[in-house]
Structure formats: structure tokens, C-alpha cells
Amino acid sequence: MRPLMIAACFLLTATAFGASAQDVQAPAAPAAAAAPTAPAPAAPVALKGDAARGKQLTYTCQGCHGVTGYKNAYPNYHVPRIGGQSEVYLTNALTEYKKGTRKHPTMQAQAQSFSDQDIADIAAFLSTVK
Secondary structure, eight states, X not given: OHHHHHHHHHHHHHHHHHHHHHHHHSOOOOGGGSOOOOOOOOOOOOOOOOHHHHHHHTGGGHHHHTSGGGEETTTTEEOOOOTTOOHHHHXXXXXXXXXXXXXXXXXXXXXXXXXXXXXXXXXXXXXXXO
8 A cells, every 4th residue: 555655646746747847848928929918807796785685694693793792601702793884894704704814613604604695685784783
């Protein structure tokens, strides 16, 4: 079994080295012959949120964010107020949780289950809550 693994590692290394050597040896295309540059893609269109649908989607949010005093019992930490926040802030926060660039395990798990339209709907509803 061990010689087989060593051989596989050697083969992968040789293949990667051979591919990089081919990249180095390939002649560069002259700048004049380069294809015309395509126009930059348009900025993503902001989705219009449906507050009524967002209200249905935020049912589980009440478990933490609906707690009086915004304190969670276990583990004990401050839970941010989300009702009345700006729609842009809420959309950005949920999108960052979904992408994993904003860290909180529970929120990342929740946000990953939402589509972009779900996030827009949630933000539309929560921004109207007082």
C-alpha cells in the first residue's frame, strides 16, 4: 500500500511540474493581437424585498433576537437588536454570514439556508419592525 501512495504522490508532482513547465514555455501572445476587452459586468441588481414573506421567514429569529433584554441564556452573550435596522445593513450582514466572511456559527448556518431573495425579504420586514 505504501509504495502505491508514494507512486501516486510522485505522479501528481511530476504532472504538476510538467504542466507548469509547459506554461512557462508557451509563447506570450502579443498585446496587439489580444481580443478586445469586454465591458465590465454591471453591478448586481438589488432585489426588492417582500416584507410579508420576510415576516414568515423571521419566525426562527425570535428565538434569540426576540429575547427580552437581548441576552441569550446559554451561552450568555449579548444578542444584537435587528428590528428597525436599515435594510442595507441587514442585507449585508446576512450575505456576509452566508459567504462565511462574518463569523458566528448559528448565524452562518441560518444564512446559508437563505436564497438572495429570502435575504431581501427578511431585510425588508426587519427594517420595518420598531
